[in-house]
Amino acid sequence: MMRRSVLMGTGSALPRRALGNAELAKMVDTSDEWIVERTGIRNRHVAAPDETTSTLGTAAARAAIEAAGIDAKSIDLIVLATATPDQTFPATATIVQNALGCNGGIAFDVAAVCSGFLYALGVADSMLVSGAANRALVIGSETFSRILDWEDRTTCVLFGDGAGAIVLEARDEASDQPRGVLSTKLHADGAHNQLLFVDGGPSTTGTVGKLRMRGREVFRHAVTNLSSVLLEVVEQAGVAIEDIDWLVPHQANARILEATAKKLGMSPAKVIMTVDQHANTSAASVPLALDAAIRDGRIKQGDLVMLEAMGGGFTWGASLLRV
Template sequence: MVTRAVVKGVGHYLPERIVPNSEFEASLDTSDEWIRSRSGIERRHFAAEGQNTSDLATRAANAALADAGLTGADIDAVILATSTSDFTFPSAATMVQAAIGMRHGFAFDVQAVCAGFVYALANANALIMAGQAKRVLVIGAETFSRILDYTDRSTCVLFGDGAGALVLEAETGTGESSDRGILATDLNSDGSYRDLLYVDGGISTGTTGVLRMVGKEVFRHAVEKLAQTAHTALDKVGLGADDVDWVVPHQANIRIIQSTAKKLGVPMDRVVVTVQDHGNTSAASIPLALSVGVARGQIKRGDLVVTEAIGGGLAWGSVVLRW
């Protein structure tokens, strides 16, 4: 018998303001058709003035808790994946902890950019398997609209704001791949690729900075590394592409999603796609897509789900779980 981290609830939150591609036409040499053809993105959500990452995260957390039939008092740990925390410190996770009425346990942020939620899931799984926590609230939340260069048409049209959350709970499994819960994880990073995707600000500059990306190189690394990490995680539990019910990828670009699915050997009708409505929401991308996939009736109890993501660092990884 083994301990498994099983999904008990899922939820998400998107800011009210919807920004269609056409909104960029007034200030940039771009068009709705140009953006759609290169990214698959049609619209995205931007946080309101004064609405911070912790606010989005709290809304998603409360939705996931309600779905699980739990309250903040039932949670032992909060792990929040984000690159756009409200402050240098304290962590946004501790703000969520206070907002949901959790007065015990612990909370911390994980920063692995777009791969952040995969890293957070792997950490939550390890805490549960080690007996450090019984129930963990895992959140991905971002306000990337605050770190974009709105004169750079190659980047500013790609990103959006949002949050998604899962509640994981310890359950006893058989140790077989038929168990519900997280079955395998695979994490990777390579700091030599730092200059491909980064924000040119921080403590060292005294500025917030804006996002910089070498798009073609990121695309190339993404397709290769995402397929590889998913295969690695599946191999750990003796499963293959034919066993996968749903791939829930990081929603960065429809062409990356399609190319990775092809390399994985999974048809697009088994891939959850939300990039057209949300844009790239970085660490919020996968939990948002999981929540939407459940709401659509795509992801059901017992389904084998593979999530994979890559972000600045470069950092990438995957999680195989049975819903």
């Protein structure tokens, strides 16, 4: 018998307003053809003033709790990944906790940008397996529209707002094909800060700042780092690439997804892609894609699923689970 973090339910939430490429082209010097050719993105959602990282995270969490068929009060751990918190402090996770009515347990934020959900999943899994908690909400929620420079066409076309969440439960799994998180690998390399960053913060400028990115360099690092960490995870889990039923990658750019799959020799048919609908929602993108693929029936219980992401820092990671 081995204690594992088993997936019980998924959920997601998107802001009310959808912003398509044609409408965006009226705001900045770009075109639908230019965006689609370079990124695969056709649409993104933009939060209204009354929609925040916590409200989106709460809505995604409620959907995941409903899918799991549990009482929110049974959640004793919330790990929320975000680079766009409601406030500098307290943690947005505590706002979500209060909204769900499960106060008293553990609740905190994780800041690892686009890799945030993988980092949050790794932390939650460790705490569940160790016995520190029994049921966890892992949430990725972002309002990246708040930190975009809407006059910079190289970045503002890439990002959107949204949230995704999963419920995990610690269970003793005895079978030879146990459900739950099987292996997770996480990395960071702070030497590349200036390739993808926000030019502000409480301690430096006293402002929120705007996102800045050198896309060509980020692309090159992403393909190399993601294919490398995926191989680390399958080796640790004792499986082969061909054993993986589905790859659920960070939805940054369709070209990165295609290049990573090709480098690993994976069929594009096994790659879950939602970047065309949601753009890059940072920490929310992996759980958003996972929820979409579970709800439309592609990912089924028993499937072997690989999650992966890379973001500013640089941070990157991957996690293998049997759903």
